[in-house]
Amino acid sequence: MVITRVPLSIRSPPLPIPVLRQNLHCSSSRNPNPNQNQTLTPLFLRPLTHSTTTTKLSSFHHWAQTLARSSFPNPDDAGVDSSHLLRELSWLLQDTTSTSSDTDTVRLRAHLDDLYSLWRQRVEERKPFQYLVGNEHWRDLVLVVREGVLIPRPETELLVDLASEVDGFREGLWADMGTGTGAIAAGIGRELGTGGSVIATDVSETAVEVARFNVKRYGLEDKVEIRQGSWFDPLQDVKGRLTGLISNPPYIPSSHISGLQAEVGRHEPRLALDGGENGMQHLVHLCEGSASALKAGGFFAFETNGDEQTEFIADLMKTKWGDFFCNIKRVPDFAGIKRFLTGYRR
Ligand SMILES: C[S@@+](CC[C@H](N)C(=O)[O-])C[C@H]1O[C@@H](n2cnc3c(N)ncnc32)[C@H](O)[C@@H]1O
Numbered sequence: 001m002v003i004t005r006v007p008l009s010i011r012s013p014p015l016p017i018p019v020l021r022q023n024l025h026c027s028s029s030r031n032p033n034p035n036q037n038q039t040l041t042p043l044f045l046r047p048l049t050h051s052t053t054t055t056k057l058s059s060f061h062h063w064a065q066t067l068a069r070s071s072f073p074n075p076d077d078a079g080v081d082s083s084h085l086l087r088e089l090s091w092l093l094q095d096t097t098s099t100s101s102d103t104d105t106v107r108l109r110a111h112l113d114d115l116y117s118l119w120r121q122r123v124e125e126r127k128p129f130q131y132l133v134g135n136e137h138w139r140d141l142v143l144v145v146r147e148g149v150l151i152p153r154p155e156t157e158l159l160v161d162l163a164s165e166v167d168g169f170r171e172g173l174w175a176d177m178g179t180g181t182g183a184i185a186a187g188i189g190r191e192l193g194t195g196g197s198v199i200a201t202d203v204s205e206t207a208v209e210v211a212r213f214n215v216k217r218y219g220l221e222d223k224v225e226i227r228q229g230s231w232f233d234p235l236q237d238v239k240g241r242l243t244g245l246i247s248n249p250p251y252i253p254s255s256h257i258s259g260l261q262a263e264v265g266r267h268e269p270r271l272a273l274d275g276g277e278n279g280m281q282h283l284v285h286l287c288e289g290s291a292s293a294l295k296a297g298g299f300f301a302f303e304t305n306g307d308e309q310t311e312f313i314a315d316l317m318k319t320k321w322g323d324f325f326c327n328i329k330r331v332p333d334f335a336g337i338k339r340f341l342t343g344y345r346r
Contacts, residue, residue, distance in 0.1 A: 040144050040213045042135035043109055044095040050108040057097065057106050064089050064119045071123050079126065079262060088122065088129045095133050126262035136181075140190075143181045143214050148206035150272035152183035155303070155333040156248050160187035162301045162331065162342055163244055171195035172243030175235055175293070177286065178202055180272060182211030182226065184246055189215070189223035198224045201234045204271055231282070232289045242294050248303035249282035251275040279305050283313055291324040294345035301331075301342045310338040317343060 068085035098107045121127040130136045138152045170193030176185040185200035208228045215224045227234035333339035
């Protein structure tokens with residue numbers, strides 16, 4: 001899992017989101033640790049309640065560039081290089097500042113001291129950039145993210161396309177299990193017709209809070225319902241009625257987590273990564289449960305760690321559960337890796 005980010009130049013325009021205003025970071029007083037008491041409002045949407053001088057901002061910029069240039073990728077964990085960090089620094093400044101040509105004052109969405117602190121966390125602690133700025137671009141969405149919830153990855157976007165190609169998609173009843181930020185559920189929710197809906201579930205309280213925020217932010221409350229609980233537990237009332245089950249479950253083998261890129265292994269929630277001894281503990285559970293959760297002809301699509309896991313699960317679906325499922329397919333991601341497993345309930 002590599003942390004990448006869409007450049008600002010091809011971002012969608014900022015969205016008007018006065019929803020959940022009570023969470024806006026409105027205080028003009030400084031937050032000594034900007035990552036504690038996180039609001040869910042991303043940095044670029046916070047009010048310009050702080051200010052500094054162009055000279056002080058230049059000093060910060062110079063210091064931050066020097067820190068970025070002194071950082072070398074660790075060959076052991078595929079860390080990012082300084083040119084990547086410098087790109088992130090310019091995004092951070094664009095997200096935070098608003099200059100006016102006729103004065104020496106720069107208006108800021110965070111205190112300048114907080115920018116120093118955030119940049120140290122990025123370079124020295126390898127905290128993912130998305131946690132610093134509080135959002136990630138995914139499909140045509142700008143999703144709020146915060147520590148404690150997985151940053152949605154580009155390859156996962158394909159799950160929405162796979163679902164949307166299914167006959168009866170627009171009016172169907174869908175489930176996104178292990179929703180995280182609510183990315184897949186929101187992506188599907190936006191494509192549904194009037195009769196369609198999605199139930200998005202997660203066992204993590206933080207994920208449920210963030211997913212609710214994102215769903216509300218895009219006005220999808222009538223299409224996407226968020227429920228907290230473990231896998232099929234919150235879906236008992238729709239058992240045997242689902243048109244489709246979609247999931248990107250935790251699939252990293254437990255012993256591999258300490259060797260992941262520091263941004264991932266040190267900072268993203270273990271609950272979102274750890275797939276047990278061989279990485280497939282949750283995948284196997286989801287496949288097995290799909291037999292009773294899906295209606296006849298219902299569709300499933302699961303993301304895996306890649307070729308080996310996809311092959312293993314595909315074989316299991318054909319042999320052990322062959323009476324329940326058909327049309328099992330291995331679907332490649334953008335890099336040609338067999339990332340997804342799809343099929344139908346007989
Ligand atoms: C790899 S993340 C995927 C998040 C999101 N769907 C995405 O693609 O960005 C896996 C998610 O599964 C959730 N999860 C882990 N164990 C779970 C369980 N027993 N029941 C439900 N969700 C679980 C995690 O909290 C996490 O949000």
